[in-house]
Amino acid sequence: MRSIIDILDLSVAELDELLAVATDIIAQPDQYRDACAHKKLATLFFEPSTRTRLSFEAAMYELGGNVLSVTGGATSSVAKGESIADTAKTVSCYADIIAMRHPKEGAALVAARNASIPVINAGDGGHCHPTQTLADLLTIYREKGGFDGLTIGLCGDLKFGRTVHSLINAMSRYHNIRFILVSPQELKLPSYVKNDTLKKYGLPYTQTTDLQELLPEMDVLYMTRVQRERFFNEEDYLRLKDTYILTPDKLRNAKQDLCIMHPLPRVNEISVAIDDDPRACYFKQVLNGKYMRMALILKLLKEAAL
């Protein structure tokens, strides 16, 4: 059974196919209204979420399907000590596909190994978040017309930010990509992402603590929230949380066609004064996430029926 745990579970050709389907859904949504009729998506979310869960659920409804939902461990048998494996086997009896978010790295993989239906990782701890990357890719594709030759700045919590890890993995497969990694020393990109992706494929990257310095070179600026829930102590979080705050004056030397992204939720990282700037793309990402999740659900359910 095909599950999507990591963005690298999808080939570049499959990403192209998902982008094409999402683009078609945007152009003619009525053609997809019954595409998943009588099918059920189970959303199992053991961590807070607004966009990811609701966009999965909206995606399934727009495909004519139905949704079963567990939110927060407290109201499910997980609170009684049920394992992820048993939960996955159980949900497989009721639903046709699962989207799962869990605070533990690897949780979605365990679910996938035990489920008899496709599992989509909707975020596993500080590890990865492939469907946010699908939203990010559609946004970059629509804003920039493609992926090759881009200089991508990633700023904030590069250590715990799972969306950053998945986006770097996805972008590493396109041509002439360069990364500018902006973070405090303590929140640098984990060495496994550096070794397994950036160094392995010889991708050029610059690490810096200064956002201003290389901002004029960026085509995309991906801001992120400092991931409070993954910190071991509150003091460190408080010290680091406002390291980078993007304000209109800081954009003075940025490119006119810069694409400013953020997976959201934002805390303080981007001033609301930037929201009306045509370069602000973070609410476009939110909408694009629904279209890409529609395309992914369709694809996995089609494959499961073969």
Ligand code: NCD
């Ligand atoms: C992100 C996440 O959950 O990793 N949010 C999201 O899914 N859009 C980013 C974050 O929580 O900071």
